Amino acid sequence: MNDNAPLAERLRPQSLEDYVSQSHLVGENGALAQHLKHGLIPSMLFWGPPGTGKTTLAHIIATESGRPFYALSAINSGVKDVRDVIEKAKQSGGLFTTKNPILFIDEIHRFSKSQQDSLLQAVEKGWVTLIGATTENPSFEVISALLSRCQVYILNAFEKADLETLLKRAIKTDQHLLKKNIQLKETNALLRLSGGDARKLLNMFELVINAIDSDTIEITDEIVLTKLQNTTVNYDKTGEQHYDIVSAFIKSIRGSDPNAAVYWLARMIEGGEDVKFIARRLLISASEDIGNANPTALVIANNTFQAVSTIGYPESRIILSQCAIYLACSPKSNAAYKAIGAAQQVxxxxxxxxxxxxxxxxxxxxxxxxxxxxxxxxxxxxxxxxxxxxxxxxxxxxxxxxxxxxxxxxxxxxxxxxxxxxxxxxx
Structure with a gap:
């Protein structure tokens, strides 16, 4: 391990035994634990918030199943990169093992349709076992042909106890932190600022420690806020504020307040929120909160989604504003939402x-x-x-x-x- 690597990387678990949280997947009867036990690893998609261990799980699966591991990031990979790594994976699988190599693609939701299409044959023929990680709903972002060939597993946000376990483990096991006498007195500030992102939590924790010139350190909420006040942002699109602000946005529309709706919309836009994420929330609100009180609202919201997906920023802000105002000013009804809920219960x-x-x-x-x-x-x-x-x-x-x-x-x-x-x- 690189000594200069961030704390989160230094503490990355190497086995399911060391993995914290996601017991529904990695526990004794968890789906992933069972896959590894029987040696049958399907292509799969990990869907969950940032910092919940998607990449780590992919590495662990490759290690514990004894498979070659190849990784791509959808941010900087094209079709050629996908084809090149598939060819390498095919060759390594044939030379060294009878087990399919694992191809891990981080942020697979950022792949275009053509990029996702380039994966289909490799997955279908079994040349690779695909593991994709996404923070977005695969139903929206992954083409149906690829989605049908993959198991989808949901990773939940870390609980408070899980995050505190990670902090205590860091203090007790990390070689850098062991050089200091660290007392963890309070955790609320760290947990709040991290927004449930384990990677962010650990790296912020290390940042606080490195900012204190002493071998004996007491971590309190006041110290954390003091040391991190210049590093926090007004809108963290992957953390707690992401969910708080979009909640305020939807509740403003539901409450028929266009002024508040536009304000929270502006907060998301200025924070760099994904334009399609906002448009999807408008689509849901049009049906859940307005429904048949004004059926045209769903038509407008759907047209908004299509338009902003084509146009992007900065012009999409105008279209989003128009739609948000229209929905806020529409009559409201949740009758359709309640009807399907009641029917499903029956x-x-x-x-x-x-x-x-x-x-x-x-x-x-x-x-x-x-x-x-x-x-x-x-x-x-x-x-x-x-x-x-x-x-x-x-x-x-x-x-x-x-x-x-x-x-x-x-x-x-x-x-x-x-x-x-x-x-x-x-x-």
Whole structure:
């Protein structure tokens, strides 16, 4: 290990036994622990906040499975780099081991479609086992063909106890820190400033220690804030403020305050927040907080996402502002959000209920003879294109999940449903 390496690098775990947190993955019954135990390593994507150990896990998997390890960063790698490293991996796999080499790609969400396409054949043919790390939702950022070939594992933000364990381990095991008498009296400031990022926590901790010219050091919140006051920023797009500010942004829209929404939007833009991250939050808000009270909000939010993905900064700030103001000034309803939540809960409680016979498809003669679709009433054959019939399984018939909100559009929904379903929708 390089003596000049940052503390976080010097303390990087070399085995699952030394790994802190993510017990759902690395614990005795964790998915990754089981993969290593049986020697079957699938291609996978690690999705989680910065500093939660994605890169470390990739290294550990390669080491403990005895596989060659190749790494690329999506920030500075192109298609040619991907093809070159795949070719090297194929050759090393054939010469030295029967096990597939591991190709680790950091920040894979930054790869373009063509760059991701260049990985498909290697993954499909088994030339490499891909491990990608991303802080963004793979459903949005990874092409479907590649996503379908990978297992997605979520890494959670570190708990307070995990972060304190890392600090104590650093004091007890790091050769540089052992030269000093370090007393960890308070941790709140370090934990808050790190935003749950273990790498940032350890490197900030070392920065504080190096700033104190003494062999005996007591770490308190006051000392941490004093030593780091010139190094903190107003907006950390990978830390606690990232989540606090976007929360304030969405709550301002939900609360119909366009002035506050634009202010928090400006904070994110000035902090260098990813333009697509902001646009995705607007999309979610348009459905979750506005929904059918103003269906056009979702159309505008979707168009905003498409536009800013093409244009980028600085012009995207105008489009984001327009959308945020429109959403803030729209009538609000969370009826659709609550409806799907209620329906999912019933599915979890009742399991796979049978589709009623009259609603089943009948593409074959046998199915028709068994009564599939026999009693189905075709709505367009009846007055007002409606006929009273049950569409839910018998066990949950007459259940009501959607309860229209108290706004002009959904009042129309309520009247529509009451006029047709006289008893079922007696709101």
């Amino acid at each position: 599915v979890k409680e009742t399991g796979n209920l049978q589709v009623p016979l009259d609603l089943r498809n009948a593409p074959t003669k046998l199915m028709k003879e068994l009564g599939y679709g026999a009693d189905y009433k075709y709505a367009h054959d009846y007055a007002n294109n409606f006929v009273d019939q049950e569409f839910l399984p018998e066990a949950i018939k007459d259940s009501t999940f959607y309860k229209p909100g108290d706004n002009q559009r959904e009042k129309a929904h309520r009247n529509f449903l009451k006029n047709r379903w006289k008893s079922k929708y007696d709101y």
